[in-house]
Amino acid sequence: MTQAKTLQPEEARQKLKFYQKGTFTVGNRLVSEEERSVQASEDRSNALTSGHRACQGCGEALGARYAIDAAMRATDSDLIAVNATGCLEVFTTPYPETSWQLPWLHSLFGNAAAVATGVAAAMRVKKKKTRVIAQGGDGGTTDIGFQCLSGMFERNDDVLYICYDNEGYMNTGVQRSSATPPAARTATTPAVGPSPGNVFGTGKFLPKIAVAHNIPYVATATVADLHDLERKVVKAMSIHGARYIQINVPCPLGWGAASCDTIKLARLAVESGLYPIFEAEHGRVTQARKIRKQVPVREYLILQKRFAHLFRDGVDDPRVARLQAICDAHIAEYGLLGEDNEV
């Protein structure tokens, strides 16, 4: 610990060998002053403040709070946020109340990236330094907002787009999106019939598509590692041009999980290899967050009712093995096992 204090924050994160049991997640006590999360600090901007209507244990609320506060710190609070329709928009702004303490605009479900482009253009023409973030759920990002998002990427507009990926259309009652994992039960992929739940071989992993746009910065993050999340947001805000961060945010309601298990599930998603956490710059993957000890995906699945049909009658459905194979493939593709270092 004393050794960490002598290191630069970035360096410290790389070199630190203290981690929570079984993971590389660094606890607050173990990092240098500069690196600690500041949720209790009076200086915290609390851009997403208390009083909102999210469910207990909502990963999206947590992710948004940390992401936007980190961006507020990085920009000296000179920040505007654009929000797509979805849980985050609905639970934060029940008229006439709002939980947002920064300028915030909601237009439509599928146009957040384009609206943010417009805000950024206005800032440029007015010669203001104000930075712009767009944010939305996985549905608003990977499905209905995909065209606007790709356009914003392709033009390299000066916008950080943050996707809160809870793997489904939660606001409308948990329907399937193109980010819903295979086998998962949703309202539109019910756990009935010969192949219950979401179909294998479908869906898309948007971060890879974002990387293919050769934009300056792409990252995935998780609410299980808020330090890493904050660091990535701060890094993204140090760069101009189109940037994309996708945060895995468990949804207790949609996933059929206990509210107290949000962080645990987020961690298991990473440690199983199901949700690869990496960074890419200008079309090239530059860093992958290593897994210290791979956890069987079963441990992740069994905590969620959306996968309950895989464990009926005390027997594992063969599709558990198929999900395990997906995890193993991610581990191989991103080199997730081993020491934490640059790719």
Next chain:
Amino acid sequence: MLKQIEGSQAMAQAIALCRPEVICAYPITPQTHIVEGVGALVKTGDLENCEFINVESEFAALSVAIGASAAGARAYTATASQGLLFMAEAVYNAAGLGLPIVMTLGNRAIGAPINIWNDHSDAMAMRDAGWIQLFAETNQEAVDLHILAFRLAEELSMPVMVCVDGFILTHAVERVDIPDQAQVDAFLPPYDPVQVLDPEHPASIGAMVGPEAFTEVRFLAHYKQQQALRLIPAFSGELAKAFGRASGGVLRTYRTEDAETVVVAMGSVCGTIKDVVDEMRDEGAKIGVVSLVSYRPFPVEELRRILAPAKNVVVVEKSIAVGVGGPLADNIDGALRNLDGRPKLHSAIAGLGGRPITRASLRRLFHTAVENPWQGAHFLDLNEHAVGREIHRVRKIRRSGSTAENILRQLAAANPLPPG
């Protein structure tokens, strides 16, 4: 300055004189020349302090304008037909958010069957979206209405659509007087938003509103449009004084004083109708025309006042609300509602998909309206032979195929190509 110039280029120059700060557009005929024109002015540096953004769809074009406008920039876009439908959700959203965006609509038919030529179905599809909709009769008026549109939009904090007939105006080269920068600057002050995204004064814009307030929000939008009925003539008057010519107003009348028959129409066709009115006046007919500039807001009182003394009102419009008839005729009917001794209303659908509206056909139409009136909507110059055959064919054959292609086949058979 007087110029012999294509309508689109004239409009582009007028838009540039309004000093837009963010322009975003996606190409669609017949709007293309307008945005190419302003785009070039940005690229050369003639239009300073302006971001021109090439977007990937009309939905994005208007969304970019929404973001820019909410952030305090004067925003402009243009589209037509399919493009307007593609951005439909954002069209309502811009109005709901009260953002003073100005959009040119190069009026064009909506497919299928796909058709690039002029009619007003696109404007009609968005008539209830909460935008002000102004129709230009000439390219001179198109120029002036754009300048007026920015002033009106920003005064009311409400978006304005300037509707210009595709090809007939956008691609016509004619004499247009383009004001100079000082004249426009004197008329149009810098944009001062009623609400803006500003880190110094953070506000949440676009929050959820439930049944407890939604009616009031909509009432106020309606109320604001009623205010425009007063502002449009006031601003048109200011423009007339500055530019030395009359443009705009909510409507204009032509030889209606003692008219027993009054024709109502919008856009460029009013020019042809005026010619017919002159001819018929020479023959002793008491006929006049109302050129409606402001379709939204709809000037109910004004129309009622002008139309009340007439015996016959003929509405000539370039759109069809399938299953009902002419939307403009319906609105005019509404304006005459409960009026004692109200004039008879005759609805004509003309010029769909670019079909020319000729003086001869209009003359026949106006005579028939008085002498042998029809019920419902009359389709001007309908090829009754062709539709009759098609109706008959469809009745006989279950797998009768595409109506559009069958009509074309009939026309080809009736007018075969010369041999060789």
